[in-house]
Amino acid sequence: MPDSRTINDARAAFQSCTSLDPEERVQYYNSWAENYEKDHSLVDFRAPHLAVGFLSEYFSGNPEEVLVLDVACGSGWVAKLMVNLGFKNFVGVDGSEGMLKEAAKTGLYQDLKLAVLGPEPLPAQARTFDVVIIVGALDAGFVPVSAIRELCHAAKPGGLICMVRGNHTGRPAGEYKKVLETELKLMKEESLWSPVDTRQTIFVRSHRELLRAASLHPSASITASSRSSESPSHRADRHSSISGRMKASSPGSAPVFR
């Protein structure tokens, strides 16, 4: 019964979600789907809220008219928040059938696609989406860094790409972060995208107040959240977000991808 979940149930679920294999990870999400939002609310998961707040700062245009690709959409939490900003056209992709079933219940997605990114390509047409957003799925064992170019490929030239990730700890997470930063830098050098803003936000849960919202890089943006083993009274949640725009390429020319 989702409503009887406690913080201890939530912690146990997070602690069990450790596989570094994307296929195993999405299997785990199948079993977690029903309790996903409840458990994440219990641990005060901030990433969807930060992502949407971040997006609202950088999106210009009529949200009703644009098409959004929600990558690793999970239960549809991000789309549910984006609706409050006026967005209404969503396509979702996730590797977990259980999570997609939850997303379908929102009634917000015009299409939901099952794909384990990494082993499978991103099922999205090139140069189609005005906004591409990925929240809470950029870490070791989730969506591999190799898929980031595919996100750019799916965005229209000039489209906005927003990535939000947790400041996960441990060696695989550290390695993932390094590879991600290298890839984003490379993509900038290749003029594949131009970073808009990078930000790291730290919350201390005991005070429930934003301690710091610092710009890490003048021209790019990142969001992250940690689910550390620190005690709840002292736990710091770090959220970092990155967003960038697809470079407007000359009419008819496709962006170059490696």
Ligand SMILES: C[S@@+](CC[C@H](N)C(=O)[O-])C[C@H]1O[C@@H](n2cnc3c(N)ncnc32)[C@H](O)[C@@H]1O
């Ligand atoms: C922490 S949840 C985030 C869900 C949603 N974006 C949100 O903010 O609530 C991570 C999601 O990523 C999905 N996922 C993890 N690895 C994936 C992969 N390689 N390909 C596609 N989806 C993946 C999981 O199934 C899960 O729904």
